[in-house]
Amino acid sequence: MSLLNSILEQLINGLRTGSIYALIAIGYTMVYGIAKMINFAHGDIIMVGAYALYVYSSILKLPLVAAIILTVVTCSVLGIITEKIAYKPLRNAPSLAVLITAIGMSFLLQNVALLIFKATPIPFASVVNVSGIRLGSLYLSGTTLVTLGVTVIAMVALTLFVNKTKAGRAMRAVSEDRGAAELMGISVNATISLTFAIGSGLAAVAGILYISQYETLMPTLGALPGIKAFVAAVLGGIGSIPGAMFGGIILGIIESLSKAYISTQLSDAIVYGVLVVVLLVKPSGLLGKLKIEKV
């Protein structure tokens, strides 16, 4: 009974971290689908989100709801701006140039944060004030409940948006064939901006949830979840939104189970090991479709 209980507990822990990875991974995968680039600065948007929440709620003392909305807006706008100034001029450049620019953008964001907020970690108490619940012998903390709830809502909303609305249809069209979409009257620039806005907005949400869990602000806090989420996106099949959701959750669960039952130090190695194995067996990721190039 107690073993089963502890496994369940670890599964829930994994689901919680996995949800955060999934939210971030969606940003990677959407941007990849539309702009065909890996936005390595995406992880740092999480960091910006966490600091933005700190500024709005602790320094400016805004009400929590206003602070959260402003945080999401700040990150969305930042996402649009990075695309416009850093990636848009390189749209026809070789992908290596875009990749290096994205890494540069990541360093820039980290160092601006370092300049403003200094290197000393800032303690920041969780903004989630929900009490946990007890299900039998299982305890679910408030943060866990909020994280799972928010993630489910965000994923359902995003799926509806992509499949049922005009803007979502435009996104799918651009991701399949940018040239043909543009010739059908869809503005590619507006669609790419919207994609960055949504991806960065979700990263802001992930940042808020992440900081509620770890409660310490550092300029490099986005790096690790960023890279893990990238792994999740690749694991699920980069370019596929359900793949990113699935990949994120799987990754979180593997990580938490291996931390609990195998080794805390080896957990990251196991996570990356799983990625290697999956890519060997299914190079396009779990839900990705292998593209056969006709010649």
Add this chain to the structure above:
Amino acid sequence: MALLEVKNLGISFGGLRAVDNLNMSLEKGSLVGLIGPNGAGKTTAFNLLTGVYRPTDGTITLEGSSIVGKTPSEICKAGIARTFQNIRLFQKMSVKDNVKAALHNQFQYSLLESICHVASYKKKEKEMDEKVMEILKVFDLDVYADTFASNLPYGKQRKLEIARALATDPKLLLLDEPAAGMNPNETAELMETIELIRKKFDITILLIEHDMKLVSGICEYLYVLNFGTELANGTPDIVLNDPKVITAYLGE
């Protein structure tokens, strides 16, 4: 006034003059063919007309206003739609969504409306669905509405491309080799469809084609390109019997 007026149009890629001094004038409601041997610059001409390439010289005016320098999506809004020589459908989207994506500019609702799922969003989506089905019916594609575009047979994919282009509500429709890869039956069917949409949607059509039966069967006027320049123009019976044109196609 002509619907489309092309004057001295030209483009160079480095030292290669792909299209040079092209002049065309399309009257409203006409069905015009653009023919020429492989590599003559026909598709390049289409790419110039739709804003994919920016011309190095010359002018293109649609209903009296210049469209040179506009982006492809702006030109699409201005009223030129096209299909592609090699099919470029949104393969992983349903037949219905392919056409719906092309209705993008005709139905406006804000992001906020769609997020809140208000009545106006539902009404507009319903109107879009009706419009899509109306267009698909013309091409007998309505039974395939929920099929992935990639699962359609080849001839139907070609039709869907035309349907998608028509959904943008164009004044001028450019068809790039609509009969390529079709068997004689499919080609005959296509000729009927082209005639039908021209009347039903009241549009002007410019098409590139190698199938001379189709060209002489439905085109009212022809422009012949060879090595990027205009070789001849006129009615099909005159142009297709012109020794210059025959030489360009078959050699001396």
